[in-house]
Amino acid sequence: MYIYDSVKKKKLPFEPIVPRKASIYVCGPTVYDDAHLGHARSSLSFDLLVRTLKALRYDVTMVKNFTDIDDKIIKKVQETGQSLEEITTHYIERYLEDMRALGVQENDIEPKATESLEAMESMIQNLIDKDIAYVVNSGDVYFDTSKDTNYGSISHQVGSDENNQSRVEHNSQKRNPKDFALWKACNGDDDICFDTAFSRGRPGWHIECSAMIEKHFEGSDEYSIDIHGGGADLLFPHHENEASQSRCATGHELAKYWMHNGFVNINGEKMSKSLGNSFFVKDALKVYDGEVLRNYLISVHYRNDFNFNEEDLLNSKKRLDKLYRVKKRIVPTKASKPNKKFQKSVMEAMSDDLNISVALALVEEMISDANDKLDSNPKDKGLKKETLANIEFLDELLGFGGKEPFSYFQIGIDEETKSKIESLIEQRSEAKKAKDYQKSDTIRDEITAMGISLMDTSDGTLWEKI
RNA sequence: GGCGACAUCGCCAAGUGGUAAGGCCGCAGCCUGCAAAGCUGCUAUCCCCAGUUCGAAUCUGGGUGUCGCCUCCA
Structure with missing residues (x-):
């Protein structure tokens, strides 16, 4: 097995930490809305990876998380009046349902952030104890990126602060502009918070993955897992930060190989929430069978961008x-x-x-x-x-x-239509037997108008939905 | 402003130094009452320029173009 490592930027032979075993962690969705085609593509990319490794007789452990505590979810809680659990349970179910329709095999473990708080707390505390993380007045906990000399080794994206005109918000409480929140202090009464030794609050985005990986995998002296995957947009800052905090907390690298899947574009543009061109899996499934959609979405190599359009879908x-x-x-x-x-x-x-x-x-x-x-x-x-x-x-x-x-x-054809088609085919066969080709062609035209194509074979007339 | 990816037939898409896979579409033929399906055949020198090499779509340098990350994002 050869894998393209997006950190080393080359194709490498897959040599797992433990021979014949493959430990994989993939960043899953934040569950505050239905799954879109981008989620589908990511799931399918790693589904192919898992299936291939299994076919090669690797003993695969696949872990994919659900981010079920986050700003956007809390916003939804405040908007709808539903509980956090009601919302996240609903969207987790919806997500799994959509992925099943696409033939994505079940993951071995699907941890939720809210069920991994202890692991996060202990990792943050570990970093605070080492003076790599620091608590500011508000109660927020930040990760001091300057303490990690290897910060930037994942995404290769650290410029000097002077010529870095990034859009990262300026926060005077941070020691360095690149520092990121490990823990966010409670923000008002309607916020959703958890108690910890350092402050009442909730986790930052990156810490859950690092904590879950430590919780669910044994790892080795060199790496916690074999393969870490996710969408290409996660490479920076998400994976950079994950790798950095894990490196500092555990003393070794997070993953031996990093894999990133390309985007789904609509009309040549990245599909994203902010552009308002998201395409939900459930909407696509209303029009196309899951297997058809799957076959289409896996037809382009996982690292390439995927340009979604109906013409190509019909082609596939x-x-x-x-x-x-x-x-x-x-x-x-x-x-x-x-x-x-x-x-x-x-x-x-x-x-x-x-x-x-x-x-x-x-x-x-x-x-x-x-x-x-x-x-x-x-x-x-x-x-x-x-x-x-x-x-x-x-x-x-x-x-x-x-x-x-x-x-x-015959997918999508109801029983009534089916029997009508069968009866028309019967009539046409009789017309054909009588060599009344004008009549048989008229009947065929009628069937064609119903969106059905006929095929005369030695085994009789077969039909297909066009 | 920093970092990065990509550019192959009308369309989708492989190929990472040895002389362009595959699919869709199109054309011709076989088959068929006619079709459909299936089968057979035909259709590109790889964005531009320069270089390395016996030899480059594949390596190097320089252009041009498209897209992405640096803000939640798969």
């Missing part, structure tokens, strides 16, 4: 259609073993920093080859069994192709 749906069409030709049958060469080359592609494009090209080749052979020998049992096994292998590794093929082409 056509590729999935082809897979299910060949599957229609081979069922019912029992799977044997996947083709060795096919399996090996797909694994090689995915082992190369998740090169999905090459993997999908191999899938096309496999489909084309199977169709070709079925054309000349439609009853080739061995081929059918192997092809089905190939598809089952793909379903396990890439997460698509697992549906029953006939129903795949």
Whole structure:
């Protein structure tokens, strides 16, 4: 397995801390709203990583957190009058529901910030004791970035303060402009706060990940985990700060490898809350099946930006259609073993920093080859069994192709419409038998107008939703 | 102002020194009553300039363009 490390900026062989084991932590969502396509893309990127590592027989531990205490959530509490728990529970459920629809495998541990307060408190206290963190008058606790000589080694983004015209707010209580809050003191009666030795308040954004990693992974003398992942926008400052506080608290580096997925763009612009062009997963799922959406969102390499548009989505749906069409030709049958060469080359592609494009090209080749052979020998049992096994292998590794093929082409068609289609097809077959082609074509036009495409085969007339 | 990424056929997209994968679209053909599906064939020299090299889309330097991070963000 080769992984592109976005800190070292090169592709490296994956050599885990403990041989054959892979410990992964990915930054999850702040749960104050529904999941958008960016969340989906991130989840899918790391889902492919986990599936690939599992296929390579690694013992994977995947941890992904929920940030369930934060300014935006508190704002929502104040606006809606609902409790923090009501809001976060709702959006966590919604998030998991959407990710399930996209075929994202369950994570091993999904810790919540509110359930990790002790771990955070002890890490902050540790940093205060070492005089790396400091408490200011308000009760806020800041991390002194000047105490970490390696600060900046993650994002490579520390300029001198003079020529740094960043938009970081000026806060006179900070010792250095780059210092960040580990703990925010309670801010009024309607704030949501927790008691600690240093002040009543709530955690800053970065500390939860560091604390959870220490809580849930054993680590080694050199690293806490193998892989730390997240969206590209988290590299700075979030991951820089996480790495720094962990380094200072534990005396070793946080992660051996860092992976960052690219953005989802809408019309060439980053999709973001502030631009108001967010696209919720639930809205996309109203129009497209989860598997179609998944197949589309994984079709571009995880590090590239992803330009979401309907035309490309339909293009990728056509590729999935082809897979299910060949599957229609081979069922019912029992799977044997996947083709060795096919399996090996797909694994090689995915082992190369998740090169999905090459993997999908191999899938096309496999489909084309199977169709070709079925054309000349439609009853080739061995081929059918192997092809089905190939598809089952793909379903396990890439997460698509697992549906029953006939129903795949009937998603979203109700029973009433189905029986109407069947009856029209019956009428058309009779017209055809009577060589009344004018009538049969009229019926086909009628069916086409319903959004259904017909295929006359030796096994009778098949239909698909267009 | 600081830091960084990317630029390959009409569109999407691989390729990281040895002479351009794959998909969509299009065209031609086979098959079909006609279609659809499937199959076969055809379609690029890689933003520009200079350099390194026997050889570069791939390395170096300089341009141009697009996007991102530095503020909550996947």
